[in-house]
Amino acid sequence: MGRLIVRAGSLRDLMDVVRVEHRCFGQEAYSTTTLLLLLSRYGRFFLVAEVDGRVVGYASATLRGKAGHLVSIAVLPEFRRLGIGKALLKALLERLREAGARSVTLEVSVRNKAAINLYLKMGFKAVGKITRYYQDGSDAIIMELSLEGEG
Numbered sequence: 001m002g003r004l005i006v007r008a009g010s011l012r013d014l015m016d017v018v019r020v021e022h023r024c025f026g027q028e029a030y031s032t033t034t035l036l037l038l039l040s041r042y043g044r045f046f047l048v049a050e051v052d053g054r055v056v057g058y059a060s061a062t063l064r065g066k067a068g069h070l071v072s073i074a075v076l077p078e079f080r081r082l083g084i085g086k087a088l089l090k091a092l093l094e095r096l097r098e099a100g101a102r103s104v105t106l107e108v109s110v111r112n113k114a115a116i117n118l119y120l121k122m123g124f125k126a127v128g129k130i131t132r133y134y135q136d137g138s139d140a141i142i143m144e145l146s147l148e149g150e151g
């Protein structure tokens with residue numbers, strides 16, 4: 001892999017992020033409008049991963065009060081298993097913690113072993129389940145990471 005940089009996303013990155021989102025989620029991809037909204041409203045928590053100047057992944061979160069929520073994380077298929085997802089999530093959690101988040105929650109499909117493993121590795125724990133949450137009928141696991149007492 002070339003040089004990896006994790007940095008805050010900007011409007012200039014929007015179409016690159018849209019492409020990453022579509023390649024990673026297909027039919028279930030967030031729309032350009034939703035991504036634009038996340039970028040403009042929660043820009044501090046919208047990060048992109050660049051390898052040799054090319055956007056190959058991104059991660060987005062929201063913060064309401066002290067409750068952080070991971071909205072999305074995706075890395076282009078040909079750049080997976082290189083530590084990019086972990087680097088994005090680590091940087092995002094750090095920003096959320098610095099901004100006062102006490103906890104971070106997320107939903108993940110029970111079928112998404114790669115993402116579940118990544119979240120477990122970062123300290124998230126399963127705290128609940130939502131039946132038939134996704135379009136394909138699969139259930140979502142709700143996971144949570146406590147940031148209390150860190151830093």
Ligand SMILES: CC(C)(COP(=O)(O)OP(=O)(O)OC[C@H]1O[C@@H](n2cnc3c(N)ncnc32)[C@H](O)[C@@H]1OP(=O)(O)O)[C@@H](O)C(=O)NCCC(=O)NCCS
Pocket residue numbers: 024025072073074075076079080081082083084085086087107108109112113114115117118119121
């Ligand atoms: C989930 C995703 C972001 C992980 O990105 P990544 O850059 O490949 O992740 P990393 O290389 O940082 O992996 C970190 C850890 O996650 C786990 N992991 C990642 N991919 C895995 C896989 N295919 N199978 C099992 N575990 C996996 C491993 O524990 C891995 O550590 P290791 O490589 O030392 O074993 C990526 O697979 C992706 O974009 N998937 C499609 C989009 C998606 O499902 N996003 C999550 C929606 S909730």
